[in-house]
Amino acid sequence: MTINHMDFFKPKHQKNRNIYLIIGILLFSLGILDFSLNNFQDKNITFFLPGPISFFSPLIFSVIGLSFIRIEFSGIKILDKLNKNINTSNFNAVLSTSIILLVIFALPPLLNWFIFDANIVGDTKEACTGGGACWVYIKVWFNRFMYGMYPNAEQWRINITFIAVLGFMAVGFFVPSKLRNYLSFYYTILLPIISFILIYYIISGGSFGLVWVETGAWGGLSLTFMVSFFSLIFCFPLGMMLALGRRSNLPVVKYSSLSFIEFWRGVPLITVLFMSAVMFPMFLPEGTYIDKLIRVVVAITLFEAAYTAEVIRGGLQALPRGQYDAAKSLGMGYWKMHIFVILPQALKLVIPGIANTFLALIKDTPLIFVVGLLEVVGMLNLAKTNPKWLGFSMEGYVFAGIIFWIICFSMSKYSQKLELKYKTDR
Amino acid sequence: MKIKKIFPQVITLLFIVLIFTFFTMNAQENMETRGLDFGFGFLKESASFDIQFSLIDYDGSHSYARAYLVGLLNTLLVAVIGIILATLLGAVVGVARLSPNYLIRKTASFYIEFFRNIPLLLQIFFWYFAALRALPMPEDATLLLGSSFMTIKGFYTAAPIWKNFDIFFVVLIIAVILIFFFAKYAKKKQEQEGKQLPVFIVSLAILIGLPLLTFLIGGVDLSFSFPVIRQMSQSSYTFDGGLKIPPELIALTLALTLYTATFIAENVRAGIQGIGKGQKEAAASIGLTPNQVLKLVIMPQALRIIIPPTTNQYLNLTKNSSLAAAIAYPDLVLVFAGTAMMQTGKAIEIVGITMATYLTISLAISLLMNWYNKRIAIQEK
Numbered sequence: 001m002t003i004n005h006m007d008f009f010k011p012k013h014q015k016n017r018n019i020y021l022i023i024g025i026l027l028f029s030l031g032i033l034d035f036s037l038n039n040f041q042d043k044n045i046t047f048f049l050p051g052p053i054s055f056f057s058p059l060i061f062s063v064i065g066l067s068f069i070r071i072e073f074s075g076i077k078i079l080d081k082l083n084k085n086i087n088t089s090n091f092n093a094v095l096s097t098s099i100i101l102l103v104i105f106a107l108p109p110l111l112n113w114f115i116f117d118a119n120i121v122g123d124t125k126e127a128c129t130g131g132g133a134c135w136v137y138i139k140v141w142f143n144r145f146m147y148g149m150y151p152n153a154e155q156w157r158i159n160i161t162f163i164a165v166l167g168f169m170a171v172g173f174f175v176p177s178k179l180r181n182y183l184s185f186y187y188t189i190l191l192p193i194i195s196f197i198l199i200y201y202i203i204s205g206g207s208f209g210l211v212w213v214e215t216g217a218w219g220g221l222s223l224t225f226m227v228s229f230f231s232l233i234f235c236f237p238l239g240m241m242l243a244l245g246r247r248s249n250l251p252v253v254k255y256s257s258l259s260f261i262e263f264w265r266g267v268p269l270i271t272v273l274f275m276s277a278v279m280f281p282m283f284l285p286e287g288t289y290i291d292k293l294i295r296v297v298v299a300i301t302l303f304e305a306a307y308t309a310e311v312i313r314g315g316l317q318a319l320p321r322g323q324y325d326a327a328k329s330l331g332m333g334y335w336k337m338h339i340f341v342i343l344p345q346a347l348k349l350v351i352p353g354i355a356n357t358f359l360a361l362i363k364d365t366p367l368i369f370v371v372g373l374l375e376v377v378g379m380l381n382l383a384k385t386n387p388k389w390l391g392f393s394m395e396g397y398v399f400a401g402i403i404f405w406i407i408c409f410s411m412s413k414y415s416q417k418l419e420l421k422y423k424t425d426r
Numbered sequence: 427m428k429i430k431k432i433f434p435q436v437i438t439l440l441f442i443v444l445i446f447t448f449f450t451m452n453a454q455e456n457m458e459t460r461g462l463d464f465g466f467g468f469l470k471e472s473a474s475f476d477i478q479f480s481l482i483d484y485d486g487s488h489s490y491a492r493a494y495l496v497g498l499l500n501t502l503l504v505a506v507i508g509i510i511l512a513t514l515l516g517a518v519v520g521v522a523r524l525s526p527n528y529l530i531r532k533t534a535s536f537y538i539e540f541f542r543n544i545p546l547l548l549q550i551f552f553w554y555f556a557a558l559r560a561l562p563m564p565e566d567a568t569l570l571l572g573s574s575f576m577t578i579k580g581f582y583t584a585a586p587i588w589k590n591f592d593i594f595f596v597v598l599i600i601a602v603i604l605i606f607f608f609a610k611y612a613k614k615k616q617e618q619e620g621k622q623l624p625v626f627i628v629s630l631a632i633l634i635g636l637p638l639l640t641f642l643i644g645g646v647d648l649s650f651s652f653p654v655i656r657q658m659s660q661s662s663y664t665f666d667g668g669l670k671i672p673p674e675l676i677a678l679t680l681a682l683t684l685y686t687a688t689f690i691a692e693n694v695r696a697g698i699q700g701i702g703k704g705q706k707e708a709a710a711s712i713g714l715t716p717n718q719v720l721k722l723v724i725m726p727q728a729l730r731i732i733i734p735p736t737t738n739q740y741l742n743l744t745k746n747s748s749l750a751a752a753i754a755y756p757d758l759v760l761v762f763a764g765t766a767m768m769q770t771g772k773a774i775e776i777v778g779i780t781m782a783t784y785l786t787i788s789l790a791i792s793l794l795m796n797w798y799n800k801r802i803a804i805q806e807k
Contacts, residue, residue, distance in 0.1 A: 085527065085528035092527045095527060095529070096527060096530070099533055100529070250431060250435050251435070252435035253434060265741075266785035267745070267781045267784045267785060269745075270748045270749060270751060270759055271748065271763060271777065274763050274780075275777050278767070278777065279773050279777045282456050283452050285452050286455065286456060286459065363544075363546065364545070366548060377545065377547060377551065384555065393556045394556040397548060397551055400548055401549075401552065404544050404545055405544050408544070409543045
């Protein structure tokens with residue numbers, strides 16, 4: 001530690017240590033106590049001090065306390081660790097104390113709002129009497145937030161389809177190693193077809209004695225999943241083709257891929273969705289009608305494919321030239337070289353980038369409200385305007401925030417795990 | 427061999443041409459049957475709708491072109507404020523992520539993990555519909571810093587009233603140019619004679635001193651108009667005078683800043699971590715102070731890693747500002763692709779113009795950042 005002006009306070013001998021320790025801890029506790037009393041009991045024990053000093057007294061006490069217990073090689077393990085991590089200098093002590101005080105300031109009201117003063121029992125708005133969150137609102141509207149305007153009696157159809165699709169997705173973990181080579185074919189071509197058929201016949205209905213439910217009634221979190229599932233599956237192969245196209249040495253292919261990518265990357269998603277909603281029908285022959293949901297999925301797919309393409313291109317560029325040369329010298333053609341040598345290595349390199357693009361896609365799905373499709377955030381805005389349930393927007397947004405946070409956070413953690421798993425040292 | 431090169435190109439070309447002709451023919455046919463005509467003449471017609479918040483003079487009697495300009499300026503306003511704030515916050519949080527202090531480090535990573543994993547639209551809604559709605563009504567608002575009020579209807583603060591603002595502005599630009607030349611001169615001097623001039627202090631003196639002089643001799647004067655509360659009816663109050671910042675703008679800027687800053691912070695962290703430890707140790711061993719190490723050795727190298735991904739974040743922020751339409755902040759999308767399109771029905775033209783505008787902005791930002799990136803890149807001799 002550098003010599004600073006506080007050093008004459010420092011114990012020269014170990015025997016002074018305990019005194020310093022006691023004074024330090026006392027002062028620090030005094031600071032915390034002062035702050036808590038100010039905050040929760042509305043009592044100011046430093047009222048006799050002039051205004052600004054009285055206001056900052058908790059901070060001042062605590063920092064002086066911390067500087068007392070900043071003892072080098074004290075011989076107490078916990079203290080050494082504490083000093084090393086949060087108390088290396090006066091400046092750090094100020095920052096640490098501020099954070100501790102901030103937590104004391106913010107945590108109790110937050111916990112009260114979330115848990116202690118919150119209401120969860122009951123079915124009506126009147127059940128919410130506490131000052132905290134009204135989780136009754138979420139409970140009552142839960143089905144709407146999950147399934148949108150899909151009829152209550154038919155919601156089992158969505159559940160069944162989702163479970164089935166999940167089952168088909170999990171196939172990759174169980175196939176014998178013999179068939180492993182066909183997995184990418186399965187995931188990019190067979191799985192979307194199977195899922196589409198399932199969704200078309202079970203969720204949409206209209207045959208096999210199931211009631212027809214139009215896509216306008218779909219909504220909530222299940223719609224978020226459907227839109228992101230299909231966009232994810234389609235945008236990956238498309239992005240790969242675009243990335244290869246951009247690096248191609250055929251000028252027409254190169255420049256058309258390049259302008260395609262740059263076009264989609266240059267415009268905001270919201271205008272793309274606007275385009276799919278109001279402009280695209282003008283481009284179709286009269287009388288043709290493409291379902292709104294399909295148009296949205298196509299728009300998001302094209303949009304995200306451009307971003308995926310750029311990420312994959314980064315991976316392609318990062319590969320050393322030797323890999324291309326070696327593959328060519330073995331007599332491999334363009335496609336053989338890319339499928340067996342280049343792409344497997346390049347894709348490994350860009351796992352974090354692809355995961356980020358996918359996360360961005362999931363976080364972009366709420367935007368589909370501009371074309372009138374109400375996924376979970378859209379449903380929240382609808383529920384908020386219901387005259388029986390006015391004034392609970394906070395609960396709704398917090399609820400949706402938690403859902404999205406869990407999805408995105410677990411996905412990003414999973415991608416970090418994948419990255420480590422496929423990391424090969426060069 | 428030749429056919430292998432030509433064949434895919436012909437196929438691609440054919441595909442593109444076919445799609446385009448298919449779309450154009452359909453569009454022509456559709457417009458004919460609906461009695462629409464293609465053209466940009468509508469831009470000159472009077473727009474006859476009002477816009478809540480505008481940086482330039484605008485009312486319903488102005489043209490659609492003017493409405494477009496209002497929307498564009500509002501978009502740029504949010505983008506510029508957002509970029510500046512997000513860069514500052516991102517840099518601080520990124521450095522804090524690497525702090526030796528455990529609490530600081532954890533707080534920074536908590537902030538990053540929290541805000542980057544929640545959809546931006548949800549955050550905008552949260553700030554606008556939930557957080558800002560909890561603010562007091564104008565009549566109950568408390569005075570902040572002696573001049574401002576934070577209310578449910580927006581942030582009211584003192585508005586500057588300038589006299590001879592043009593003189594002040596010209597002098598300010600002259601000051602900036604002077605500083606530029608002085609910095610160049612100082613650098614040359616240091617390279618030739620090894621002498622270090624106090625660039626920062628002199629620059630600051632020029633930047634403050636020269637404009638200040640205009641107050642004394644240039645006839646420039648600055649006064650403030652403060653917001654004053656006024657009763658409109660029995661229970662409705664408003665503020666007169668002063669500067670009003672609408673809650674839409676606050677919510678949008680807040681959400682964009684907090685969201686984008688998390689990404690910039692990660693870029694900053696990656697950039698600083700990307701610099702080898704040896705660089706720091708070498709710099710310290712030739713006697714540079716910690717501040718000099720950061721300023722002269724670490725930052726110039728780290729910036730090269732930080733800038734390209736940060737440019738992408740600036741572009742994202744600008745594009746994301748179009749989410750303004752969701753909370754009725756009158757940006758380009760809401761004013762032009764929303765209201766103007768509803769009124770004129772010119773879907774193709776208006777969506778086309780809107781997209782072209784965003785493309786131009788994106789291109790401009792990436793050109794600017796490429797230029798800057800090239801300037802600070804390693805110059806191999």
